[in-house]
Amino acid sequence: xxxxxxxxxxxxxxxxxxxxxxxxxxxxxxxxxxxxxxxxxxxxxxxxxxxxxxxxxxxxxxxxxxxxxxxxxxxxxxxxxxxxxxxxxxxxxxxxxxxxxxxxxxxxxxxxxxxxxxxxxxxxxxxxxxxxxxxxxxxxxxxxxxxxxxxxxxxxxxxxxxxxxxxxxxxxxxxxxxxxxxxxxxxxxxxxxxxxxxxxxxxxxxxxxxxxxxxxxxxxxxxxxxxxxxxxxxxxxxxxxxxxxxxxxxxxxxxxxxxxxxxxxxxxxxxxxxxxxxxxxxxxxxxxxxxxxxxxxxxxxxxxxxxxxxxxxxxxxxxxxxxxxxxxxxxxxxxxxxxxxxxxxxxxxxxxxxxxxxxxxxxxxxxxxxxxxxxxxxxxx
Numbered sequence: 001x002x003x004x005x006x007x008x009x010x011x012x013x014x015x016x017x018x019x020x021x022x023x024x025x026x027x028x029x030x031x032x033x034x035x036x037x038x039x040x041x042x043x044x045x046x047x048x049x050x051x052x053x054x055x056x057x058x059x060x061x062x063x064x065x066x067x068x069x070x071x072x073x074x075x076x077x078x079x080x081x082x083x084x085x086x087x088x089x090x091x092x093x094x095x096x097x098x099x100x101x102x103x104x105x106x107x108x109x110x111x112x113x114x115x116x117x118x119x120x121x122x123x124x125x126x127x128x129x130x131x132x133x134x135x136x137x138x139x140x141x142x143x144x145x146x147x148x149x150x151x152x153x154x155x156x157x158x159x160x161x162x163x164x165x166x167x168x169x170x171x172x173x174x175x176x177x178x179x180x181x182x183x184x185x186x187x188x189x190x191x192x193x194x195x196x197x198x199x200x201x202x203x204x205x206x207x208x209x210x211x212x213x214x215x216x217x218x219x220x221x222x223x224x225x226x227x228x229x230x231x232x233x234x235x236x237x238x239x240x241x242x243x244x245x246x247x248x249x250x251x252x253x254x255x256x257x258x259x260x261x262x263x264x265x266x267x268x269x270x271x272x273x274x275x276x277x278x279x280x281x282x283x284x285x286x287x288x289x290x291x292x293x294x295x296x297x298x299x300x301x302x303x304x305x306x307x308x309x310x311x312x313x314x315x316x317x318x319x320x321x322x323x324x325x326x327x328x329x330x331x332x333x334x335x336x337x338x339x340x341x342x343x344x345x346x347x348x349x350x351x352x353x354x355x356x357x358x359x360x361x362x363x364x365x366x367x368x369x370x371x372x373x374x375x376x377x378x379x380x381x
Contacts, residue, residue: 004257005059011263015067019136020202025265026066043082045262045297052270057088060249061095069099073111080116094248101147102139109154121160127181148185160189168208175219183230188245193238256332264290276334278304309333310343323362346379
């Protein structure tokens with residue numbers, strides 16, 4: 001079978017302090033980060049996964065965390081050189097690094113560009129200091145402005161500003177003011193999404209007061225309009241980009257592409273060229289266990305069951321604004337659609353409810369379907 005593109009996710013688990021809304025695998029920094037040791041473990045972890053590559057080059061790389069901008073440019077030079085030597089990078093391979101504005105020293109982004117990073121995603125979250133304090137962020141609005149300016153001057157292909165709305169105590173005017181300030185910084189890409197209270201976070205145990213549903217609805221409707229007026233085209237549920245600046249890593253992920261995951265707690269998804277079986281992988285979560293030389297990096301791996309495959313495919317694809325080729329279902333899952341009675345029923349229900357349209361060749365989520373995405377996806381559970 002023709003394999004999908006192969007991306008690489010790299011996890012850096014340390015951050016300065018854990019934010020109360022964060023449910024990612026992140027660990028507050030205690031003392032000096034063992035940078036050289038961790039990079040060597042990442043390289044060894046990648047070597048252990050080389051059998052999953054199956055002749056492909058790396059389509060895109062995303063370095064997430066934690067706070068990857070706590071590591072130096074030299075660390076990423078070493079890591080990316082090894083990735084290129086061991087596997088190879090596709091031409092124009094997009095390489096993204098997440099950065100916290102509170103960790104951006106002058107010249108740091110230029111060091112990352114020298115290392116091969118060509119896209120940076122900056123976690124701004126809000127432009128109002130009281131909201132940032134409520135979120136437990138270590139930066140203020142001045143650092144956010146500075147980081148955006150550094151990104152512009154660093155010679156990157158693109159950069160993203162991450163902004164949340166629906167924050168504790170946030171009004172409609174607050175949220176739109178944040179968005180206007182982000183737009184004024186003129187990033188090629190904006191990630192704009194609503195704060196959700198996730199289980200096993202500080203906010204879950206001590207929930208803050210969030211805006212009423214009516215306010216959230218107004219923020220969403222007016223915010224989308226503001227973004228469109230400024231030339232940002234929505235291409236996935238929280239992704240808005242100027243033409244030509246969509247995040248290629250995100251697109252491969254949502255299109256049900258493959259990706260290797262290296263680093264603490266990193267997840268991967270890989271298709272077997274011979275059998276079509278899809279394997280999901282998960283690495284050891286805690287830095288101490290991950291860097292224990294007598295233990296494998298792999299925590300667990302499992303084949304996706306046929307009953308789950310169709311659901312996982314639609315869960316991914318229907319987050320995208322673009323239409324989905326019907327042939328992709330068989331091509332990426334190896335399942336004949338006709339054999340999936342429950343999924344066929346869900347598709348018919350979605351069409352009848354006006355959440356989805358279907359032509360001979362494509363499915364298209366409607367405007368109503370995107371607005372009520374959870375209702376659409378629940379049909380496939």
